[in-house]
Amino acid sequence: MRKGGRVIALASGGPDSAALLRHLSGRFSRVFPLYVRAGLSWERPELAAMHRFLRAARIPRVAPPQIMSLPSTDLYRGHWSVTHRNVPGARTGNKSVYLPGRNLLLIAKAAVLAPLLKAGTIAIGTLKGNPFGDATRCFRYSMSKAISFALRTEIKVIAPFSRHHKEDLIGMSGGLPLHLTFSCIDPVRGIHCGRCNKCAERIKAFRMAGLTDRTRYAYRPSR
Numbered sequence: 001m002r003k004g005g006r007v008i009a010l011a012s013g014g015p016d017s018a019a020l021l022r023h024l025s026g027r028f029s030r031v032f033p034l035y036v037r038a039g040l041s042w043e044r045p046e047l048a049a050m051h052r053f054l055r056a057a058r059i060p061r062v063a064p065p066q067i068m069s070l071p072s073t074d075l076y077r078g079h080w081s082v083t084h085r086n087v088p089g090a091r092t093g094n095k096s097v098y099l100p101g102r103n104l105l106l107i108a109k110a111a112v113l114a115p116l117l118k119a120g121t122i123a124i125g126t127l128k129g130n131p132f133g134d135a136t137r138c139f140r141y142s143m144s145k146a147i148s149f150a151l152r153t154e155i156k157v158i159a160p161f162s163r164h165h166k167e168d169l170i171g172m173s174g175g176l177p178l179h180l181t182f183s184c185i186d187p188v189r190g191i192h193c194g195r196c197n198k199c200a201e202r203i204k205a206f207r208m209a210g211l212t213d214r215t216r217y218a219y220r221p222s223r
Helices: 015-025 043-057 102-117 137-151 166-171 197-208
Strands: 006-010 030-037 066-069 121-123 156-158
Touching (some): 006 015, 006 102, 015 166, 030 102, 137 156, 166 197
Parallel strands (some): 006 030, 006 121
């Protein structure tokens, strides 16, 4: 059931964000997708995918995306996310794709924007099994308290899908144009490489959900 209030959704071009936006649209009066540019190597095709998805999906109560910047290449200097070198491959684990403090940075940006948009909630698409400290319930609770104290207004950080896996979201996303979403961390000429950690995760999730992924891949990872 939809409730009043506004929410900022930290969004990328991926299927997790697609599912998150539709979920929030049924529970808030206005949803503001926020994409934060940090200078990472996959951002251009990811942002283009988000625009394509939103135009095609036309989800009710979802506003045009807020595109903001928080340059982080000085923090991630030498990291694969900036250099394109040694990008985690299809057989690597979740910990290989860690970006230190990623959620901390994104939520901080959203927090300062929230009062300007009269939004009392920040939503993030954290999934079950995320092993990082800034994906925990304790972290979100602590951030909610710190933000509310700093800005003198109550702002809550939520993760509606923290008990779900990616295949769960894909299975629940019937009717959404998920082929327009983007999940790759090592794109080839603007399309999914098919060989990185995130491409492999996407292909596996679609297969487990019993759905066909119509996304284009430069290569298909070995199974």
